[in-house]
Amino acid sequence: MREVPTGVQGRLGVAIAAIAIALCCAAPAAAAPVTLRDVTIPASDGVNLSGDAYLPGARGRYPAIVDMEPYGRSTTTTYLKDGYAHVNTDVRGSGKSGGALCLLCYREQLDVRDVVEWVAHQRWSNGKVILNGYSYSAITALLGAALRPPHLVAVIVGHPPTDPYRDVIWQNGLYDQGFVAQWFAGQTAAQSLGIGPQRQITDRTQQEFVLETRELPLDGPVYRERSVLLREKRIRVPTYIYTGWADMFSRGDMWLIDGLAARHRLLWIDASTHHGTGRGGEVDAPYQQGSPVGGLTSLSSEPPKGEVLRWLNRFVKGRRNGIDRKPRVRYFDMGDRTWHSAPSWLAATKSRPRLYLSGAKSGTAHSLNDGTLSRTPPRGRDSYQESYVYDPTAGSSIPIDREGPDGFLPYAPLDQRFDEPHGLTYTTPPLKRPLHVAGPSELRFWAITEASDMGWVGRLVDVAPDGSARMMTQGWLRASFRRVDPKRSRPGAPYLPDDRQVPVSIGLQTLYRMDIWPIAWTLKPGHRLRLWLSSSDSPNHEPLPVAGRNIILHDSTYPAQLILGTRP
Numbered sequence: 001m002r003e004v005p006t007g008v009q010g011r012l013g014v015a016i017a018a019i020a021i022a023l024c025c026a027a028p029a030a031a032a033p034v035t036l037r038d039v040t041i042p043a044s045d046g047v048n049l050s051g052d053a054y055l056p057g058a059r060g061r062y063p064a065i066v067d068m069e070p071y072g073r074s075t076t077t078t079y080l081k082d083g084y085a086h087v088n089t090d091v092r093g094s095g096k097s098g099g100a101l102c103l104l105c106y107r108e109q110l111d112v113r114d115v116v117e118w119v120a121h122q123r124w125s126n127g128k129v130i131l132n133g134y135s136y137s138a139i140t141a142l143l144g145a146a147l148r149p150p151h152l153v154a155v156i157v158g159h160p161p162t163d164p165y166r167d168v169i170w171q172n173g174l175y176d177q178g179f180v181a182q183w184f185a186g187q188t189a190a191q192s193l194g195i196g197p198q199r200q201i202t203d204r205t206q207q208e209f210v211l212e213t214r215e216l217p218l219d220g221p222v223y224r225e226r227s228v229l230l231r232e233k234r235i236r237v238p239t240y241i242y243t244g245w246a247d248m249f250s251r252g253d254m255w256l257i258d259g260l261a262a263r264h265r266l267l268w269i270d271a272s273t274h275h276g277t278g279r280g281g282e283v284d285a286p287y288q289q290g291s292p293v294g295g296l297t298s299l300s301s302e303p304p305k306g307e308v309l310r311w312l313n314r315f316v317k318g319r320r321n322g323i324d325r326k327p328r329v330r331y332f333d334m335g336d337r338t339w340h341s342a343p344s345w346l347a348a349t350k351s352r353p354r355l356y357l358s359g360a361k362s363g364t365a366h367s368l369n370d371g372t373l374s375r376t377p378p379r380g381r382d383s384y385q386e387s388y389v390y391d392p393t394a395g396s397s398i399p400i401d402r403e404g405p406d407g408f409l410p411y412a413p414l415d416q417r418f419d420e421p422h423g424l425t426y427t428t429p430p431l432k433r434p435l436h437v438a439g440p441s442e443l444r445f446w447a448i449t450e451a452s453d454m455g456w457v458g459r460l461v462d463v464a465p466d467g468s469a470r471m472m473t474q475g476w477l478r479a480s481f482r483r484v485d486p487k488r489s490r491p492g493a494p495y496l497p498d499d500r501q502v503p504v505s506i507g508l509q510t511l512y513r514m515d516i517w518p519i520a521w522t523l524k525p526g527h528r529l530r531l532w533l534s535s536s537d538s539p540n541h542e543p544l545p546v547a548g549r550n551i552i553l554h555d556s557t558y559p560a561q562l563i564l565g566t567r568p
Contacts, residue, residue, distance in 0.1 A: 054077045061124060063130065063312075063317070068141070069136065108140065119151075142162070155240070159247050159274050173481030232260050240268075245520070331348065333436070334519065350438075350568055373426045377561075426531045427528050428530070430528055437521045439492055443561075446512070449506065451548035455477070455535045457537045459472075462528075474517060482511075482512050483496060
């Protein structure tokens with residue numbers, strides 16, 4: 001046999017040793033995920049709930065993300081490969097869970113707590129539980145978090161309706177027939193088509209959700225039992241909320257992020273609607289599906305996965321990645337398509353200029369009056385007023401979602417000129433420099449009505465040089481619900497308790513304060529800001545069964561003013 005030189009022997013020995021070490025110390029193959037179907041989760045009252053558990057591997061102990069749905073349990077496992085288990089559960093009375101369905105009731109909230117604690121004590125759990133949800137399941141997560149389950153460490157929710165009275169059923173005394181009818185129709189269609197376990201939802205909501213709430217126009221026990229806003233100070237774990245300007249529930253999310261007791265909280269506001277992006281037919285630039293916006297390739301209804309994962313890793317796994325040092329609010333500007341940050345939502349507003357309603361003609365609108373918005377208040381004995389007869393058909397160009405197009409009503413025209421003839425308009429001169437609207441705004445005005453009650457609808461509109469008019473945001477107010485609670489009000493956002501009606505003094509001057517929903521929108525030079533004011537936005541809200549003439553006052557004695565939230 002041929003002898004191997006000594007030097008070569010040494011090199012071969014080193015190589016063989018290296019290979020041996022590599023083989024011994026190589027990382028084990030990634031564990032195969034494990035799915036546990038239809039696990040039984042006992043509630044504290046003896047009812048058995050049902051869910052699926054998705055585990056990163058057969059061995060190990062993991063933090064777990066819990067989601068509780070009434071529409072059929074979620075199959076989401078977004079963070080499974082990142083070392084997080086997912087437990088997706090049917091709420092009681094739906095899917096394979098026992099008991100009777102009671103939408104968002106206190107018993108359902110207790111179930112959330114029970115599920116969190118059950119998960120924390122499973123052999124595959126490390127005792128750290130995160131509540132997660134979207135829309136309905138986002139409310140269940142927040143309401144459950146307010147009960148402070150001992151093993152809850154974080155909350156991540158998307159597009160939550162934080163107050164069922166103000167966000168879902170009624171807006172300051174006006175019945176939201178658009179959402180209620182469309183939502184109920186969707187559940188009925190799902191049942192008919194056999195999509196998901198919708199039987200219980202349809203049967204129960206036909207009486208409980210649709211009929212009962214329709215007869216409860218005042219805020220009271222039914223709504224308060226389900227209100228996250230009334231429990232905001234009880235939520236102390238790190239909380240991440242994401243929503244979109246075009247979402248019908250976005251206003252409550254702004255109130256919530258500033259009111260939470262949690263030290264660590266983030267609010268992400270993009271351009272999405274409640275159901276994502278895009279629409280059939282006409283497409284408006286800020287909502288265009290697939291368009292690159294601020295680094296995003298599409299306007300999805302949730303933040304990038306990496307952003308949320310950093311949040312989870314920081315507050316669940318303790319990794320110091322710096323996300324806790326970021327400003328609490330990150331929001332998208334719908335006008336100039338840029339991203340901005342602020343330490344709180346209220347802090348996004350740096351100034352509140354007042355624009356006064358004037359009878360001077362702007363020459364730009366085919367409305368009932370074609371008035372102007374001016375920074376100069378009315379002086380001396382100048383007396384201006386406009387009147388119009390209540391038209392219950394006004395508002396046909398408004399999409400169902402509050403600030404933008406949505407899948408509920410994809411054929412609604414976006415150009416607000418269709419509605420101008422049905423109301424009053426007040427328009428600024430062309431802007432010489434950008435106007436950055438950011439935050440809540442308020443419309444204060446004096447009015448006289450001949451009716452026993454009246455609805456008021458105000459919209460902010462971006463008017464381009466070619467005359468096209470895009471709605472930015474809007475607000476609603478029923479005359480008999482005008483009472484303001486100064487203790488709960490915030491700058492630019494009057495809080496109306498809506499727990500009792502105040503009679504309308506027919507024929508007398510009455511002050512109204514309308515909360516215009518928050519928005520971030522930059523109007524470019526050459527554009528104009530327009531206020532549209534009327535008394536109906538059918539088919540969104542049910543028209544009031546009244547008739548009569550309304551008079552809007554705007555003189556030195558009774559000035560009408562738009563208090564606009566802006567940033568530099």
